Amino acid sequence: MKIAIVTDSTAYIPEELLQKYDIHTIPLSVVMEGETYRENVDITTEEFFEKMAQMEELPSTSQPSIGDYILLLESLYRDGYTDVLSFHLSAELSGTYQNAVAAGRSVEGINVHVIDSQIACFVQGFMPLYAAQNKDDMSLEALIADMEEMKKRENMNAYLLVDTLTNLQKGGRLSNAQALVGSLLKVKPILEFQDGKIIPYEKVRTKKKAKKKIEDIFAEELKHQEDKNITAVVIHSNAEEEGRGWMNELQEKFPHVKFTLSYFGPVIATHLGEGALGLGYTNYDVRID
Known part of the structure; x- marks a missing residue:
């Protein structure tokens, strides 16, 4: 068994931690004046604030497409991963979680376990970091159970x-x-x-x-x-x-x-x-x- 840890860009985990703990990310996007920008890929946070300050209307946001997710999962499968633990911002705030579930059903040969963090930003990022740091010392079932416990309000x-x-x-x-x-x-x-x-x-x-x-x-x-x-x-x-x-x-x-x-x-x-x-x-x- 080889487990990949995935999260979306709204966890805002620093690049050095993503690389150190081998965490994969999929970006959400902002739409500004008709142009779509994947955060941390096509636009930096500094550039975003500069553009937003000049806009009359609020930017809009969009989740990764199912197709984007499928491409990521297929890449992980080719790299030999058998399972994916995928953590996402609250399903009440975005359709990212639902698209991850749909993509997981569409790719054969790899088991995708999607977890709704019920939160966002770096607090969400605690979950993939913890999973990446403990996946070699716990069974997959125990790790998933631990993650469901971790996201409870008291924890x-x-x-x-x-x-x-x-x-x-x-x-x-x-x-x-x-x-x-x-x-x-x-x-x-x-x-x-x-x-x-x-x-x-x-x-x-x-x-x-x-x-x-x-x-x-x-x-x-x-x-x-x-x-x-x-x-x-x-x-x-x-x-x-x-x-x-x-x-x-x-x-x-x-x-x-x-x-x-x-x-x-x-x-x-x-x-x-x-x-x-x-x-x-x-x-x-x-x-x-």
């Missing part, structure tokens, strides 16, 4: 902080009046994942207070996990300096937690907008170096 969670309401308004998720009032009041929505959906957790005045609220939630959740090895990630949307500063502050407050810094790439940033921040974690022991 992996994330909170998002939206800095600007512009993208929510452009995307039709907020009226012009709501966006105007929210901006005047400096409202910063905190969002969370529930059953794979992104839902409002709380609206907080000012970004500083919103970050403090997320820190308090994080601290409360860690109280029940004192015997766990916590791995956490701070995620930023074209705000690396702010994200790194927040990560450093969190590292001082929670010295027993392993922290890393990641980013919202084009597909996710399309919906959250510039300046967004996120804090996610897992109590599974994931190596992030």
